[in-house]
Amino acid sequence: MQIVHSQRRGSRDIEHIGSAHTDADLELLKAVARQRLAAGQGELDLRLPGSPANQGEALPITSSRMGHLLDALGRGYDVLGFGAATGRDEVFKALVLARIIEPTSKLDSLRVLAEAGMDPPSYRTVKRRLRVYAGADQNPDDAARDGDGPGDPAAGQPAGVDPAGGRWRARLARACAEHVSLGPTTLLLYDVTTLYFETDEGDGFREPGFSKERRLEPQITVGLLTDGSGFPLMVHAFEGNRAETTTMLPVLRAFLDAHHLPDVTVIADAGMVSEANKRAIEAAGLSFILGARVPDVPYVVTEWRDTHPDTEIPDGHVFVQPWPAGPGDKRRDHTIFYQYKTDRARRTLRGIDQQIAKAENAVAGKTAVKRNRYVRLTGATKSINRTLEAKNRALAGIKGYITNLPNPQPEQVIGAYSRLLQVEKSFRMSKTDLAARPIYHHTRESIEAHLTIVFAALAVSRWIEHTIGWSIKRFVTTARRYRTIQIRAGEHTITAADPLPDDLHAALNAIHGTH
Structure with missing residues (x-):
């Protein structure tokens, strides 16, 4: 030419x-x-x-699509088995992908899908399907067959709404469990968070309670169960005023019953575990690695200091204290590990110094008496509790771990416990990258549907991160810029695309299984 x-x-x-x-x-x-x-x-x-x-x-552009991003997220969705688990429900898949690309309201998600190049469902269809995603559209026989029963009105749950998300979320949870290949060596991490609502009055589900975000508004409590890498396995929603320690057992029992597991290792922070929880875990025949409260200086630590006067405990030193079961105890032998970390001790001692300085000012009358554990009031007399100060200084740097595993090694127990950072990361992802706080939802049914969508989006996001080693935020921000377009030239249609950088090309190859 x-x-x-x-x-x-x-x-x-x-x-x-x-x-x-x-x-x-x-x-x-x-x-x-x-x-x-x-x-x-x-x-x-x-x-x-x-x-x-x-x-x-x-030349007119007839279509423009975030092809690389949509295909990659769709690949993760299918690899996890969510397509088969949901009966190829395209509306649910679209809402999950929109939640990852740009978390926003369900109505605005239709705009996100259209901008990405997908054909969005109607808003009326989305609203109609939310009841199904909440697990409310099921009969008791179907629910029992799928491993999750309906809510119990006598227990304060609205009829037809399951705290575990019902049949729909149970299918997703089963797909997640099959993906990680559960077995006796599986580590289960459990933690809770709170999601608050911008309203003044509770409704029995959204209620004021202890808030991890220091909020006074009504909230709900969300329990998340993951594997050792932080991959989500189950999520439950509880009333906002429910104690954290009472949330773990319902989640564990539902998970174990659904997957017929004889034994797994449960890992949880000390704040999640009461003595009743610990006994119940033992009664179920499960193994555990739990954070141990250390109210007083352990005997093994005192003995070491008596044997090594004027000597600092070496950084990383672990004290071992066996706790064998007695003849009448219905439990396994326990082992408690106490680890000393220099950096942990430094931070704790700095906090004690700051609190003591405030207490001294309060005792001297320089400042008002506020909540301070080191100020002791005897009638009108104020003094500093030096006994408590000495005990806390002696405990600085000490953290306890308790397990019922046979012949445990300190590295094994402490290393497994440190994986709780992964479930905390999953919570951060759900709150930030996926905007899990259901600010646009007001009914229990709508909130449960929202959590089901966030649960699936979190699983896809964690799979993407594990596959390519990028954060989901970096991947979405990078991949969404490269679009595939179709151009009409005369009677012909030509497909064009932006050239990909090498790092994104390698990431997409890893996602699609090509190298």
């Missing part, structure tokens, strides 16, 4: 446009040539049929 510019006296200037090998290539080169011929011309375009000016228009 060439453009020949004629000049006086027979001289010519030839501009080469390119070579075509197919009809589509020829149409594209013709369009480029027409644009160059029309460049800079001030011809009045009357939009008449067959007008030459119309031939110089830019």
